[in-house]
Amino acid sequence: MTEKISKRDKQVMKSLEDVGHEIFKQIQKGDNPTYELPVRNLNNVFFDEKSKTIKLGDKKSERQFINVAHSRKFMQTMLVAAEINKVIRESATVSIRDLYYALKHTIADTNENTFEEQGESDPIIEDIEASVNLLREELHLSASSKGVIAGNMKIKDGKDTIDLTKMGSGGWGVPSNVEPDRIEIKDLKAEYILFIEKDAVWKRFNEDNFWKKNNCIIITGRGQPSRAERRLTQRLHKEFNLPVYALMDADPWGMYIYSVIKQGSISLSYSEESLATPATKFIGLTTQDVETYKIPKEVTIKLNQGDVKRLNEMKNYPWFKKKEWQNEFDNMKKKNYKLELEALSRKGIRYITETYLPKKMKEEDFLP
Amino acid sequence: MSEEKKDAKEISIEEKGNNAEQISKEFKEHSVAEFFKKNMQMLGLTGKIKAMTTIVHEYVTNSLDACEEAKILPDIEVQINELGNEHYEIISKDNGPGLTNETVGKAFGKLLAGTKFHRMMQMRGQQGIGCSGATMLSQITTGRPTKVITGTETGKAISVEITIDPKKNEPKLANLTELKKEFKGTAVKSQFKGVKYVNSEQAPLEYLRRTAIANPHAQITFIDPSGVKTVFERTSKIIPKKPLEMKSHPRGITIDEIITLSKRTKARKVNSFLKEELDRMGDKAVQDLTKMVSFDLNKDPKQLEWDEAEEIVKGFQKIDFIAPRTDGLRPIGEERIKKSILSIVTPEFLEVNTRKPQVYAGGFPFQIEVGVAWGGGAGKTVSNAEKDEEGRAVRKIEIMRFANNAPLLFDSGGCAITKAVQSIEWKRYGIRDAENVAMTVFVNMVSVHIPYTSAGKQAISDEDKIMEEMRLALMDVGRKIYRYVGFKKREEEKQKKRKLFNKYATEVAIAVSELTGKPMKPIEQKLLEIIIKRLKIEEAKDAKEQAKWENVSEEEIEKEYEKTKEKEVKAKKKKKTKVKNKGDEE
Numbered sequence: 023m024t025e026k027i028s029k030r031d032k033q034v035m036k037s038l039e040d041v042g043h044e045i046f047k048q049i050q051k052g053d054n055p056t057y058e059l060p061v062r063n064l065n066n067v068f069f070d071e072k073s074k075t076i077k078l079g080d081k082k083s084e085r086q087f088i089n090v091a092h093s094r095k096f097m098q099t100m101l102v103a104a105e106i107n108k109v110i111r112e113s114a115t116v117s118i119r120d121l122y123y124a125l126k127h128t129i130a131d132t133n134e135n136t137f138e139e140q141g142e143s144d145p146i147i148e149d150i151e152a153s154v155n156l157l158r159e160e161l162h163l164s165a166s167s168k169g170v171i172a173g174n175m176k177i178k179d180g181k182d183t184i185d186l187t188k189m190g191s192g193g194w195g196v197p198s199n200v201e202p203d204r205i206e207i208k209d210l211k212a213e214y215i216l217f218i219e220k221d222a223v224w225k226r227f228n229e230d231n232f233w234k235k236n237n238c239i240i241i242t243g244r245g246q247p248s249r250a251e252r253r254l255t256q257r258l259h260k261e262f263n264l265p266v267y268a269l270m271d272a273d274p275w276g277m278y279i280y281s282v283i284k285q286g287s288i289s290l291s292y293s294e295e296s297l298a299t300p301a302t303k304f305i306g307l308t309t310q311d312v313e314t315y316k317i318p319k320e321v322t323i324k325l326n327q328g329d330v331k332r333l334n335e336m337k338n339y340p341w342f343k344k345k346e347w348q349n350e351f352d353n354m355k356k357k358n359y360k361l362e363l364e365a366l367s368r369k370g371i372r373y374i375t376e377t378y379l380p381k382k383m384k385e386e387d388f389l390p
Numbered sequence: 391m392s393e394e395k396k397d398a399k400e401i402s403i404e405e406k407g408n409n410a411e412q413i414s415k416e417f418k419e420h421s422v423a424e425f426f427k428k429n430m431q432m433l434g435l436t437g438k439i440k441a442m443t444t445i446v447h448e449y450v451t452n453s454l455d456a457c458e459e460a461k462i463l464p465d466i467e468v469q470i471n472e473l474g475n476e477h478y479e480i481i482s483k484d485n486g487p488g489l490t491n492e493t494v495g496k497a498f499g500k501l502l503a504g505t506k507f508h509r510m511m512q513m514r515g516q517q518g519i520g521c522s523g524a525t526m527l528s529q530i531t532t533g534r535p536t537k538v539i540t541g542t543e544t545g546k547a548i549s550v551e552i553t554i555d556p557k558k559n560e561p562k563l564a565n566l567t568e569l570k571k572e573f574k575g576t577a578v579k580s581q582f583k584g585v586k587y588v589n590s591e592q593a594p595l596e597y598l599r600r601t602a603i604a605n606p607h608a609q610i611t612f613i614d615p616s617g618v619k620t621v622f623e624r625t626s627k628i629i630p631k632k633p634l635e636m637k638s639h640p641r642g643i644t645i646d647e648i649i650t651l652s653k654r655t656k657a658r659k660v661n662s663f664l665k666e667e668l669d670r671m672g673d674k675a676v677q678d679l680t681k682m683v684s685f686d687l688n689k690d691p692k693q694l695e696w697d698e699a700e701e702i703v704k705g706f707q708k709i710d711f712i713a714p715r716t717d718g719l720r721p722i723g724e725e726r727i728k729k730s731i732l733s734i735v736t737p738e739f740l741e742v743n744t745r746k747p748q749v750y751a752g753g754f755p756f757q758i759e760v761g762v763a764w765g766g767g768a769g770k771t772v773s774n775a776e777k778d779e780e781g782r783a784v785r786k787i788e789i790m791r792f793a794n795n796a797p798l799l800f801d802s803g804g805c806a807i808t809k810a811v812q813s814i815e816w817k818r819y820g821i822r823d824a825e826n827v828a829m830t831v832f833v834n835m836v837s838v839h840i841p842y843t844s845a846g847k848q849a850i851s852d853e854d855k856i857m858e859e860m861r862l863a864l865m866d867v868g869r870k871i872y873r874y875v876g877f878k879k880r881e882e883e884k885q886k887k888r889k890l891f892n893k894y895a896t897e898v899a900i901a902v903s904e905l906t907g908k909p910m911k912p913i914e915q916k917l918l919e920i921i922i923k924r925l926k927i928e929e930a931k932d933a934k935e936q937a938k939w940e941n942v943s944e945e946e947i948e949k950e951y952e953k954t955k956e957k958e959v960k961a962k963k964k965k966k967t968k969v970k971n972k973g974d975e976e
Contacts, residue, residue: 042905049902049916054924087898087917088924090887097894100901107905132893 031110034161037154038107045100055087057099059153060292067291069340074300076286076341078152095146101125101136102146106161115162115199118144145289152292157201158249164198169251170221171196172228173239178206186239193228196241200254210262211237215255216379217302218242219270219279223363223374230375236383239264246279249290252297255283259299266299267388269379272307273323273360274332277350280304285341304389305382307361309353314387315378321368322359329360346389438476438586439593440800445480445524445585446470446594449578450601451514451796452497452521453484454608456576460487461629464608468598472615476586477532480524483577488542491550491566498525498538498578499552499561512633512719512836514796521578522554522561528580529553535564536580539573547573587615591770592799595620599734600790600797604722604834606730625729634718636838637669640706642714642753648699652691663691664702670712679705716747716755719836722795727761727832735830738765741870742832743863750855756837758856760863762829762871769828785828787811791850792834798848805849807833810860813958819868820875833860880932884925891921 027035041057048055059082060066066081087096105125109116116124122143128135137143151158158165170193177184179197186194197205216238218224224242227233233240239258243251258264268283270276284302286294311317325333336342337351354360366374382388446468457464465485473479489497501522525536541547547569553562589595595612602610602622609624638647657663661676664687680687682705685698724742731740742761749755769785791798791807802808811831816824841851850856899914 039905042902045902046906046908046913049913049920052916052920052923054920055898055917087894088891088921090890093891093894097897097901100898100905104901104904129893129897134893136897 027111027113030160031113031162034154034156035107035110037156038103038110038150041103041150041154042100042107054089055096057085057096057153058082059085059099059149062148062152062289062291064288067288069285073295074285074341075294075298076288076291077294078291098137098142098146099149102143103150106147106150106163109162115164117164117166117198118147119166121147121163148289155292157293157296159199159201165248165250167196167198167248167250169196169241169243169247170194170224171239171241171251171254173215173233173241174212174237175210175239176208178208179204183208187234191225191228193224193240196250196254198248198250200250200257202257205254207257207261210258210264212239212264213237214265214267215239215241215258216305217247217251217255217266217268217283218363219245219268219276220363221245223269226371227375230372232375232379236380243279247283249297252283252299255302256297256299259301266302267305267383268302269305269363270307271360271362272309272311272354273362274329274336276307277304277336278332281336281339281341305379305387307363307366308350308389309357309359309361310350311378312357312359312361315366315369317361317365318368319359321365322357322361325354325358325360330355344390350389438584439588439590441527441582442470442478442480442585442587443592443594443597443799445527445580445582446482446597447796448521448524449480449482450598450610453482453486453576454601454605455514456486457484457608458629458632462486463624463627463629464605465611466608467611467613468594469613470587470594470615472587473581477581477583478585478587478615479579479581481577481579483575485575488547488574488576489538489540490542491548494538494540494548494550495552495561495563498522498536499554499563501526501554501559511635512794512838514794524580525552526554526556528582531583531585532581534581536578538576538578539569540576541569541573543574547571589614597797597799598622600792600799603727603730603734603790603832604792604795604797606722606726606733622734625733626726628726630722630726631720633720633836636715636718636755637667639669639714639753639755640664640671640675640709640711642751642839643668643703643706645696645699645703648702649694649696652694652699655691657691659688660691660694661687669714675709675711678709682708711752713749714753714755716749716757718838719747719755719757721757721759721836722834724759727759727834731761731763731830731832735763736767737763737828737830738768739763739871739874741867741874743867745859745863748855748859750837750841750853754837754839754841756835756840756856756859758859758863759832759834759836760860760867761832762864762867763832764827764829764871764875766828768830770830784826787824787827788830790830790832792832793840793842793847793850794836795834798850801843801846801849803849804843806852806856807835807850807860809852810857810864813857813861814864814868816868819872820879821871831864833864835860880929884929888921888925892918895921 045055045057060078061081061083062078066079067076068079069075070077084092085096085099086092089096102121102125105121109121119140122137122140125143126135126137147158147161147163151161171186172189172193173186175186177186177194184194199205212233213236216227216232218227218240219242221242221244224240227240232238241251241255255266259266266283268280270280280302282298284298284300286298290297312319312322333351333355337348342348342351363374366378369377450466450468453466454464462485467481467483469481471479471481498521501520528534528536535551535553537549537551539547539549548566549569550566551564553564554560555562587593595614598610598612598620599622602608606626607624607629608622610622612620612622614620638651651667652660652663655663655667657666661680664679665671665673665676676687679702683698683701685701721744724744727742727744728740731737731742740761740763742759744759745757747755747757768788770788771783771785789802789808789811791802791805798805798807810833814824816822816827821827821829835850835856840847841853841856843849843851895917896914899910899917902908902913903910
């Protein structure tokens with residue numbers, strides 16, 4: 023590659039090389055090589071009232087080379103840092119799966135691999151992102167994205183311009199890097215964004231031309247959304263001032279996905295400021311809807327133990343402290359059922375797109 | 391003898407009426423056979439597996455005793471052949487002094503013929519009722535005689551078939567022939583039905599293995615029903631000294647024993663009889679006793695009544711006596727136990743401890759010996775055992791119990807030895823999971839009188855003093871094991887750690903070199919140095935920790951024991967109150 027390395031990339035490389043120099047210094051001094059990194063668990067995240075997102079606290083943990091419990095991870099951290107540096111130097115972008123395979127090899131004189139599965143390298147990447155405080159995209163890494171989007175807007179991706187009204191039944195696959203230097207949003211005419219939990223439901227909305235009839239953008243992360251869908255949603259909200267509505271199953275998992283879209287997740291807490299969209303509102307489903315829309319009881323599902331446990335946990339999250347949410351948790355526990363979006367099909371295939379959602383929007387029946 | 395005939399005989403007694411003399415005579419005639427049948431359990435002859443082991447025990451004990459007496463290094467061979475369903479032939483052969491025409495009948499054909507009852511002496515064969523019991527069992531299960539070939543040093547060898555006349559308890563010899571071949575020793579061949587050979591921890595093979603461990607001067611060969619031959623090699627050429635017969639100590643004597651002794655004594659007065667026949671019985675004690683009893687101690691001991699003997703025994707409990715002599719005990723000895731366990735168990739590490747003699751219940755001298763073998767061939771494998779990482783069956787703890795050098799294979803749960811082993815906090819000695827560890831614990835109690843829990847004589851009663859001695863011995867050995875196991879574990883861990891860090895050092899060096907542009911080799915070199923330095927610091931810490939242990943005295947262990955005992959008592963009380971409370975609720 024002869025492409026010139028950008029200034030930004032040079033800065034990124036310097037942060038990574040600094041990590042190397044710090045460890046090198048420790049080794050020269052004969053100290054136990056130690057890498058300091060932020061703690062990424064529930065004990066070290068907080069809900070920032072100002073930005074309304076989850077943020078990483080300042081608790082640090084040490085990863086030591088001479089420590090039976092740390093040694094392997096320490097080695098892996100060094101390998102990942104060095105590899106990312108190499109990727110940037112070569113002006114390439116790789117997926118986190120590429121990175122895993124690039125680094126996987128058998129350690130000399132052993133039958134042990136540097137990484138046994140991608141599940142080992144992914145968290146190390148997040149550790150490095152958090153510790154050098156850089157976004158995955160800035161590190162030239164991409165996660166596989168899986169979400170799709172459709173609506174009245176155009177996207178300029180490199181030299182190509184894509185009209186999102188002409189994407190057929192599958193929609194446009196959101197690429198992993200949606201940073202402004204890569205993706206430009208053009209000719210946006212929609213009035214709001216509908217973030218749908220499930221792919222099957224998104225397809226229903228697309229087939230029924232919901233976005234055309236209601237002048238909106240429909241997007242799904244196919245379950246738990248990856249960063250790209252969330253980052254794109256945030257950009258649409260910030261750059262075009264579009265309100266965001268989330269349409270989820272009425273169950274703890276759906277509520278959790280909503281909270282990730284709105285406030286962010288614990289594991290990515292270090293970069294939620296650029297991923298979360300705190301203005302998101304929860305349009306449905308709610309347990310209240312069962313009565314309001316006279317949904318037959320037989321399509322509801324009984325809560326299991328795990329559901330109840332999860333509800334109790336979420337009830338205590340600071341970002342779910344609003345009265346409306348507390349009521350919803352209590353109601354779900356009291357009624358002892360949950361229900362899926364598809365349950366609305368019991369009232370007709372197009373009930374969700376033609377009756378339920380328009381009514382919800384009209385009545386502004388949201389949870390905050 | 392057929393059942394039918396016997397019944398007919400019994401009926402005939404009834405018919406003869408209540409002539410006291412007659413009944414007494416008939417009773418004597420019937421007594422042995424009846425006693426035998428009714429007390430099969432006590433004699434160790436119930437249970438198909440147990441009976442088989444007991445028979446082997448009787449033959450082998452007989453051989454060991456005879457050889458010991460004649461100062462011969464024993465060579466014993468036992469062979470078991472399966473003849474049919476629950477039908478076996480047992481052949482046992484030794485190189486002992488042999489028996490004469492006169493003694494062979496008594497040895498194999500007269501029940502309770504031995505001199506083993508009422509003797510204050512450490513004796514191997516306190517269980518069972520000797521070879522004649524086996525002859526009897528063979529006779530009543532197969533109707534066959536027991537065949538004996540025996541030869542002494544002087545005379546020629548003879549072959550004879552022996553049965554027992556159950557009415558007279560007298561041997562019946564048949565087909566007595568002199569052999570042309572020379573043979574010294576005794577070989578016995580007999581058949582049994584209703585017994586069973588299995589390869590279990592309570593079977594003859596294990597019995598012989600343990601016998602070999604407790605008798606390192608014996609060479610024992612075993613051929614099992616499938617023809618597999620096992621040889622337990624002799625590890626010591628020293629024939630153990632015979633235990634000494636000791637006089638009974640006043641604190642350990644029973645009314646029955648006093649009566650028995652009083653019938654045999656040559657003394658003319660009870661006071662001189664007591665002084666002569668009992669240990670530690672002096673003039674002072676006689677004076678004290680005179681004041682306590684209601685009869686004249688000058689009376690003829692032959693006239694001593696049961697009630698009077700009872701007064702004497704009660705009186706003894708109030709008199710201070712010097713503890714009994716302990717010099718008649720003959721433990722196996724540390725060196726000998728070591729040699730035999732190393733040879734037969736083949737452990738990686740072994741510690742033994744023979745304690746000094748002690749006295750329990752005021753009147754009985756006893757001595758405890760323990761050995762703890764760790765690693766290697768120690769412990770036992772069980773069928774369908776779990777497998778370790780390398781696919782080897784996980785070995786379990788094996789507890790070998792002995793009383794007067796004879797293995798105890800049954801009733802392990804109720805035995806003081808099992809309780810003592812289980813009461814040890816093995817964790818303190820570096821053994822985390824004592825149940826699942828390759829460890830063989832050997833405990834032998836020698837005494838003039840082993841306090842068995844029941845007539846089966848397979849479990850030792852947990853007298854306080856006995857438990858304490860066992861625990862102290864085990865704890866002492868435990869500490870030595872800890873030193874070894876601990877050291878080994880630390881060494882292993884250190885090697886493991888070094889390997890782990892070294893493994894990653896090169897990878898880290900390559901990555902750091904990649905990030906910094908510095909050459910890889912010096913970074914790697916430096917990392918390896920850091921690993922060595924760090925591990926040395928850890929080692930120093932461990933050494934300090936170990937030094938602490940080295941300085942713990944026996945007294946501190948004893949204190950520890952007292953503490954645990956108190957705890958146990960408290961726990962028991964708690965349990966009791968709990969049970970009580972539960973009862974209340976109900």
